[in-house]
Amino acid sequence: MTVEEREQRWAEAMRAERRGEAVAYERMLKEVATALRRSLAPRLVRVGFGAHETEDLVQEILIGLHGKRHTWDPARPFLPWLHTITRYKFIDFMRHRRGDTRRRVDLPLEDWVEIVESPAYEADCSAWEVDRHLAVLPVSQRRIVRAIAVEGASVRSIAQGLATSEGAVRVTLHRAISRLLRAADPTPTVEPLPRNAHDKHR
Amino acid sequence: MTSTDDLIRSLASAAGTRRSASLQAAFAVTGAASLACALLLVFSVIGIRQDFADMAVRMPFAFKVVYTGALVLGASVVALYAATPGASATALYALSPAVILLALGVIFDPTGFPIMGRTNTAFVFCLRDILFLSLPAMILTFVFMRKGAPTQPLFAGAVIGMLSASVGALAFTLACKNDSTAFVAIWYAAACAIMAAIGAIVGHRVLRW
Numbered sequence: 374m375t376v377e378e379r380e381q382r383w384a385e386a387m388r389a390e391r392r393g394e395a396v397a398y399e400r401m402l403k404e405v406a407t408a409l410r411r412s413l414a415p416r417l418v419r420v421g422f423g424a425h426e427t428e429d430l431v432q433e434i435l436i437g438l439h440g441k442r443h444t445w446d447p448a449r450p451f452l453p454w455l456h457t458i459t460r461y462k463f464i465d466f467m468r469h470r471r472g473d474t475r476r477r478v479d480l481p482l483e484d485w486v487e488i489v490e491s492p493a494y495e496a497d498c499s500a501w502e503v504d505r506h507l508a509v510l511p512v513s514q515r516r517i518v519r520a521i522a523v524e525g526a527s528v529r530s531i532a533q534g535l536a537t538s539e540g541a542v543r544v545t546l547h548r549a550i551s552r553l554l555r556a557a558d559p560t561p562t563v564e565p566l567p568r569n570a571h572d573k574h575r
Numbered sequence: 576m577t578s579t580d581d582l583i584r585s586l587a588s589a590a591g592t593r594r595s596a597s598l599q600a601a602f603a604v605t606g607a608a609s610l611a612c613a614l615l616l617v618f619s620v621i622g623i624r625q626d627f628a629d630m631a632v633r634m635p636f637a638f639k640v641v642y643t644g645a646l647v648l649g650a651s652v653v654a655l656y657a658a659t660p661g662a663s664a665t666a667l668y669a670l671s672p673a674v675i676l677l678a679l680g681v682i683f684d685p686t687g688f689p690i691m692g693r694t695n696t697a698f699v700f701c702l703r704d705i706l707f708l709s710l711p712a713m714i715l716t717f718v719f720m721r722k723g724a725p726t727q728p729l730f731a732g733a734v735i736g737m738l739s740a741s742v743g744a745l746a747f748t749l750a751c752k753n754d755s756t757a758f759v760a761i762w763y764a765a766a767c768a769i770m771a772a773i774g775a776i777v778g779h780r781v782l783r784w
Contacts, residue, residue: 393591402583432582437784439586441724443593444659453661461660461726465783 376452379408384451387442405438406431409459416463426470434462485546486522509556514549517542598723602655605719606647609712609739613746616708623749635686635754642680642759643748645673646741646767654716654738657731658723680760688755697753698762704750705766709743713774717781725782732778736770743770 374382386401414427437458445454503523507515517535520526528546532539617623630636649670656666684690692698716735725731744763753759 390590391593395587395590398590399583399587402586403580406579406583428579432579435579435582435586437724439589440784441660443597444724446598446659449661454659455661457660457726458724 380450380452383455384447387445387451388447390442391447402435402438405455406435409434413463420467422470426466430463430466433466434459437462482521482528485550506553506556510549510552514545514552517545518549518553521546598658599655601719601722602651602658605715606651606742609715609742610746612711612715613708613742614749616711617746617749621704621708621747621750624752627749630754633754635756635759636748638676638680638756639748639751639759639763640745642673642676643741643745643763645676646670646763647738647745649673650734650738650741650767654720654731654734657725657727657734658720660724660726677760677764680756684755684757686755688753688758690755690757690761692753692755692758692762698758698765701747701751701753701758701762702766702769705740705743705747705763706770707743708746709739709741709766709770712739712742713770717777720778720782721784724784725778728782729775729779731782733771733775735778736772736774737767739774740767740770 383401383405386397389397409431410427413430414424417427417430438455441458445451507518510518517531520531521528528539528542532542535542624630649672652666652669656662656664692701713735716739720731720735744766751759
């Protein structure tokens with residue numbers, strides 16, 4: 374379907390909707406949904422969203438189209454109208470999701486410390502053990518994790534010490550923690566045995 | 576996938592339930608009601624100028640009416656543009672007559688009256704009264720705009736503020752005691768700017784859909 378054909382087809386369906394022809398309107402909504410899905414999915418994938426979010430956004434746009442369909446003037450082209458609504462809903466969607474992600478990730482500092490100082494690791498909290506665990510981290514992350522989790526410094530004082538922002542310190546801490554978890558995760562069956570045996574010997 | 580199909584089916588079942596071409600009609604009703612409210616407030620609260628009959632036939636009053644009328648018309652066109660997705664941005668040129676009148680009023684002020692008004696604090700009362708008169712228009716236009724589809728809430732809010740201040744200023748011409756065209760051009764525009772700022776803040780929060 375070329376752009377002109379699509380314009381004519383959908384504009385005609387929108388006019389049909391005003392006459393109460395539900396069938397034509399439903400077919401157009403389906404075509405719009407397919408077209409939106411096809412064009413939005415790659416954009417959303419690029420910013421880290423999947424098929425589920427694409428479908429959410431497509432539904433948002435369809436609801437917007439339906440709720441504001443009286444603002445389309447039949448004397449004017451339909452596609453620019455649809456594009457403006459799509460763009461508005463896309464921006465709105467991204468802003469909401471970004472806010473959601475931040476709320477999920479941005480735990481208070483105490484929670485992060487708790488994650489690091491999980492009771493299961495109490496046994497090997499000796500300085501040497503901590504150093505061994507932190508060895509998987511690059512130097513910059515290691516310095517921040519040790520300062521916060523071991524020495525109990527505040528994010529602000531670290532940020533001042535390193536002459537960066539608090540946000541940057543938080544991001545580094547978050548990265549370091551996920552790296553630590555990843556390093557701890559794949560070897561739960563192999564690692565604990567020798568470590569426990571070692572502890573018994575002490 | 577299936578949930579989208581369900582959604583489409585339920586949306587399609589509402590075909591033909593919304594009256595078309597309602598936007599301009601709703602806007603006309605909103606504008607008329609706004610002006611009526613503002614005029615009512617001028618007569619009941621502020622009171623028209625005592626020498627009204629004498630003033631009404633002179634040039635300064637004509638300038639006030641033409642200037643505020645141009646503001647109302649221009650802001651109306653832009654407000655409809657802000658409420659309609661995919662509308663042509665040439666609507667913004669509708670404000671140019673008001674801008675030209677503003678410039679003419681400031682540069683070629685034939686009255687010789689002081690720019691700050693009859694007293695040094697006259698502009699404060701002028702601003703206060705215009706802002707007061709524009710409040711009903713502000714509320715009504717926001718109600719209208721929520722029926723439309725503003726895709727730039729900040730901009731739409733600012734236009735609403737400007738339009739309602741223009742309506743307030745148009746009504747205020749009946750009461751305004753300052754005849755300097757420079758005074759009128761500058762301080763009426765200042766009222767528009769203040770209301771536009773307020774409208775932008777409100778619109779940013781209220782006009783999302």
